[in-house]
Every structure is written in C-alpha cells, then in structure tokens.
Amino acid sequence: MDRFDRIFELNRILQAARYPVSRQQLERELECSRATVKRLIEEMRLYLNAPIVYDRKLNGYRYDPREGEMYELPGLWFNASELHALLAVQQLLERVQPGLLESHLQPLRRKIDDLLARQQGDTGESLSNRIRLIRATARPTSPFFTLLAGCLAARRRLHLVYYNRARDMLSEREVSPQRLTHYRDNWYLDAWCHLREGLRTFALDAIRQAWQLDQVAQNVEEAVLERHFTDAYGIFSGQAKELAVVRFSANAARWVATEEWHPRQQSRWLGDGRYELTLPYSDPSELLMDLLKYGPDVEVVSPPELRSQVQQRLRSALDIYNP
Structure with a gap:
C-alpha cells in the first residue's frame, strides 16, 4: 500500500473499532513497520487535524470521543485513474435520458457528485469545471x-x-x-x-x-x-504476421518512449538518441495511420513491404501539393 492507501485504511480501522487499536495490530493491518505507523499517526494529527489519541490504560489508539461527531478525512486527491473514471461516469450519466434505470442511476449520480465535491474545498466551484475530458475522433453512437x-x-x-x-x-x-x-x-x-x-x-x-x-x-x-x-497491433484482429521495426527521431522519442503501443512491443535506444520500436501487426492500416502522423520524425526500417507502403503514401500526399 502507498501512503494515501494507508491513511484511508488507518481512518477506516479507527472508525470501525469499538475499542482502542494496538500499535501491533495497526502494523499488521497496514502492512508496515512501527516507525511508519507512528509517522502516519503524526501526519494525520498535524496535517489532517485527526483527533487521534493514545489510551494508556487500554494500550491503543482511537479517535477522541470528546470531539463529538465522527471524524472524516478532508478531501484527498484521487489518483489519475480514479479521477478519470469518476468524471467519465459523471459525464456519461448526465447524457442518459430519463428511462427505466433512472431510479437506480440517481443514487449513483449523487454519490459521484459527493465524491467530487469533497475535492473542491471551500471555493464553491465544481471540480469538474477545472478538468477536461476530451473525446477525439468519436463517431455517432449506433442506434443498434x-x-x-x-x-x-x-x-x-x-x-x-x-x-x-x-x-x-x-x-x-x-x-x-x-x-x-x-x-x-x-x-x-x-x-x-x-x-x-x-x-x-x-x-x-x-x-x-x-x-x-x-x-x-x-x-x-x-x-x-x-x-x-x-495478438496484433490496434483494432485489426488476427494473428500477428509481421514485426514492424520503426525508428523515431531524438525529438519524437521524448514522447514515444513513454508510450505503450502494444503489450508485446520491444524497444531500445540507439546511440544517436533515436528510439526504436518493434511491433507485431497483422493488417497494416491502423499502424500506417499512426506512423504517418509523425512525418519526418519516424522511419520504417522493416519489413520492406511496410516501408514501401509508407513511401507510397508520402509520395501521394506530396503529389497533392506539387503542381
């Protein structure tokens, strides 16, 4: 577990406990050392205003019952995948027309809105107004x-x-x-x-x-x-028949080196700063489209058929601009 996971888990343990929780139990449940437990408790006290107290008589930690209402963690940022999922579901639900599932979806809408609201603090502004999810090249939804x-x-x-x-x-x-x-x-x-x-x-x-x-x-x-x-590259299915070896310029490599083009890709850096990718593919159509957008920053090394197809596409594109 990472730091945020442990903070959430520690909060859950203390909220659920009827009696003070020993340090040894916290070490087991949080899967960490004595020093980490002490550091987490101090961070929650100092930065999150958590009323964690140590009960000497019962030798354990608990939330101070004198605080009245049950303590809740203040807004903690979601990780990237969680935030994307919440905003994507929120936007999808906003587009759903009233129908058979309306009564079932409404509680889910409210729950997502509440989760997102926890991140906006006291500004009164919705977090979703500050984050964009852009749909690229999306085609109309099928009526079927x-x-x-x-x-x-x-x-x-x-x-x-x-x-x-x-x-x-x-x-x-x-x-x-x-x-x-x-x-x-x-x-x-x-x-x-x-x-x-x-x-x-x-x-x-x-x-x-x-x-x-x-x-x-x-x-x-x-x-x-x-x-x-x-097995093969992109949406075009079937057993991979070829391996494409492509080399990106040192400039394009700054972006491409952090991307996964295929689960079974192979990659290596070349001595001059270029970046080489080896990709399995069946139908070259989608691979060609993805490579051609890099223009002069990519070179297809092999196989010869794919290299020839790229050359032909580039010549055809150039012919449009030549008199």
Missing part, C-alpha cells in the same frame, strides 16, 4: 447498441447489414456476438462471422441494419478471443 448488447447477454445470433468503408460496399451476414469493445472513443462488436467462418470486428457506426435471430449464438472461448484480438 441496445439490440446488440441484448443479443450479447441473451446469447442470440444477429443478422447484420454492414457497410465496409474500405470497399465502399454493403454486405449481409449472420454473426454470433462475443463481446463489445470500446476503443479510441468508439464502439466495436467482436463476433463470430458465419459467412466468413471466423472471428471479425464490426464498427457499430457502420452497421446499417440489425435484427435478432432465434438461433443460439456460437460461443468462442475467452482464451481464443484474447489471442485473436490482442
């Missing part, structure tokens, strides 16, 4: 989301009319939904396609029509789904 989620839960097959952007054409297919995926601010359906006899990913905003079928959906084991959908 509820239907897809229902079929996923009921384990029923779907009939889809799907628009393939790359080929600019519609196709019809029967699928067994496996899971919904939220990726880069957009929703996707991972499903077993009975037309192609394999796993496929469908962008929800590209589904033109959908209806539930009576047939039971075909199940795919979780381990198989994980291998298929996480």
Whole structure:
C-alpha cells in the first residue's frame, strides 16, 4: 500500500473499532513497520487535524470521543485513474435520458457528485469545471447498441447489414456476438462471422441494419478471443504476421518512449538518441495511420513491404501539393 492507501485504511480501522487499536495490530493491518505507523499517526494529527489519541490504560489508539461527531478525512486527491473514471461516469450519466434505470442511476449520480465535491474545498466551484475530458475522433453512437448488447447477454445470433468503408460496399451476414469493445472513443462488436467462418470486428457506426435471430449464438472461448484480438497491433484482429521495426527521431522519442503501443512491443535506444520500436501487426492500416502522423520524425526500417507502403503514401500526399 502507498501512503494515501494507508491513511484511508488507518481512518477506516479507527472508525470501525469499538475499542482502542494496538500499535501491533495497526502494523499488521497496514502492512508496515512501527516507525511508519507512528509517522502516519503524526501526519494525520498535524496535517489532517485527526483527533487521534493514545489510551494508556487500554494500550491503543482511537479517535477522541470528546470531539463529538465522527471524524472524516478532508478531501484527498484521487489518483489519475480514479479521477478519470469518476468524471467519465459523471459525464456519461448526465447524457442518459430519463428511462427505466433512472431510479437506480440517481443514487449513483449523487454519490459521484459527493465524491467530487469533497475535492473542491471551500471555493464553491465544481471540480469538474477545472478538468477536461476530451473525446477525439468519436463517431455517432449506433442506434443498434441496445439490440446488440441484448443479443450479447441473451446469447442470440444477429443478422447484420454492414457497410465496409474500405470497399465502399454493403454486405449481409449472420454473426454470433462475443463481446463489445470500446476503443479510441468508439464502439466495436467482436463476433463470430458465419459467412466468413471466423472471428471479425464490426464498427457499430457502420452497421446499417440489425435484427435478432432465434438461433443460439456460437460461443468462442475467452482464451481464443484474447489471442485473436490482442495478438496484433490496434483494432485489426488476427494473428500477428509481421514485426514492424520503426525508428523515431531524438525529438519524437521524448514522447514515444513513454508510450505503450502494444503489450508485446520491444524497444531500445540507439546511440544517436533515436528510439526504436518493434511491433507485431497483422493488417497494416491502423499502424500506417499512426506512423504517418509523425512525418519526418519516424522511419520504417522493416519489413520492406511496410516501408514501401509508407513511401507510397508520402509520395501521394506530396503529389497533392506539387503542381
């Protein structure tokens, strides 16, 4: 546990205890040394105005009962993931229209508002007004989301009319939904396609029509789904067929070196300050888009096919600006 975790846990222990808590018990429950326990108690007394007293007769610590109301910790900052989760849920709930779940969601709204309010102190201003969550390249929510989620839960097959952007054409297919995926601010359906006899990913905003079928959906084991959908780079699924070796300039490396592009990436610093990444991929489409935004700050070393595709994209872009 880190320092904040131990402060919260110490507060919980003292609030729940009917009798003074010994130092030895605090060491066990907080998983720390005698010195750490003493330091935490002193910090809470000094900086958080916690009325912790030592009862010599019962040889333990407790909150001073003479303080009246039960002591509560003042606002302590959330960590980054907690704050993002709270604000994201708050914003999502604000967009939910009144409906079947309204009575269930209202207590959750109030709880999140209360948690965020604890961080604003005495300013009277909402913390959410000082923090922005920006959605990038998000596409419209699919009108079929509820239907897809229902079929996923009921384990029923779907009939889809799907628009393939790359080929600019519609196709019809029967699928067994496996899971919904939220990726880069957009929703996707991972499903077993009975037309192609394999796993496929469908962008929800590209589904033109959908209806539930009576047939039971075909199940795919979780381990198989994980291998298929996480082996290669990005949203494009399938077994990784190639390894891309790319080198970023010393300038771009300051940012790229702190990023995770893929769970199985390999990286190294080069002698001249450049940064090299090795990434597994299947379909190069998304990888190309992510690399091209770095312009002259990235070089594809291998494989030759990927390097050639980058060269062709750059030439085509340059042709637009040449007379």
